[in-house]
Amino acid sequence: MVERNLTVPDTPLRDSVMFKVVQTxxxxxxxxxVRMIEKMRVRRRARRCEGQSNAWTGAE
Known part of the structure; x- marks a missing residue:
């Protein structure tokens, strides 16, 4: 806020800047x-694939 030389009466701008920060x-x-969930899904699929390949080959 100081870098932009804003004063107290600039509350609409201040609020919009704060809104942008909060949204970010x-x-x-x-x-x-989302990234964490995607990683969990990839791991789960990998485990399933390992289980299926073992079931098809008869190995454990």
Missing amino acids: LHHARRRKL
Whole structure:
């Protein structure tokens, strides 16, 4: 805020800047969760594939 030389009467701009910051943090958190879920799915698929290949070959 100081770098932009904003004063107290600039509350609409301040609020919009704060809104953008908060939105960015929310999106980052959501992206982190999405990546974590995708990793879990990949691991689960890999385990399933290992289990299927063992079932087809008869090996354990």
